[in-house]
Amino acid sequence: MKTDLLNTIGMSREQIEQLLESSLRFKRGDDVSKPLAGKSVALVFFNPSLRTRASMQVGIYELGGNPVVLEPGGTSWTLEHRTGALMDSDKTEHVAEFVRVLERYCVAIGVRTFAALKDWQEERTDPVLNAFAQYASVPIINLESAMHHPCQSLADMLTIREKLGAGRKRVVLTWAWHPKPLPMAVPNSFALATAQMGHDLVIAHPPAYDLDEDLIKTLGASVEVTNDIDAAFTGADVIYAKSWGSKQFYGNADQDIATREQYRSKWIVDEQKMSRTNDAIFMHCLPVRRNVIVTDGVIDSAASVVIDEAENRLHVQKAILARLLGG
């Protein structure tokens, strides 16, 4: 039976630890195996990317394989994903045929498909990613969907392990002001993986910016949610900044933008807030808007690990590919 990587829900701490160990073997050069020799992996990008695209292409190459990059609506046909859709409008091909053709050439398919930020009840179910998983008989790897970004969160866990060791840490996921609403995939996956690794997780956000209730329930008892950014930073070992949109105003960007304006000066990671931490490292998945999410003074400081974090995407994804396709 094929195994997908759609999110980390259901993964045990031991399974994540094994992936991190494998990632470190690739990073140190102790593992130079080529489990993808003679094989191709499709990478389907509905949305832009620097890190995910480049690190997947390089990782597949370093494992001996060949990446096939496709951009629906750009370098490949526009795609419909809905079951039973009447395709008499702008969509040229259905995911059913797209996937079944691709798997005649490729041993796995990676998919990036962001939230459209239109319909919360629909998008929280990850409909496009799940359509790929439904029709495919080869593994599907989530390269960031509406709700999850597991490759990012696993690289984040590797970065925390490398920088701070294996112990339990006070990890703060903080919302930050951004001029427009953004999807929740990164905060969801980071919160989930942090809890799975046994850290003490604090999620700080303004009122109305709660994450998905079902996701919060899966995090267990060690999570604290607060609207007080100053209290959250106190004693933190890790500051992870990310902006996201409000479920309350989902599909209404203007209302969200008007609501968040009041948080602009307060909800930024700056030197004053970092001084309240336990010499915390600063993390962000990138891309990041300087002096909006984080000041130059913080992102350019010794506390910032964002470039190492981005490098770790490569090593973690090689471990994921080797685990899914190495057998």
Ligand code: CP
């Ligand atoms: N962090 C991340 O996924 O970066 P890209 O959007 O550039 O791939």
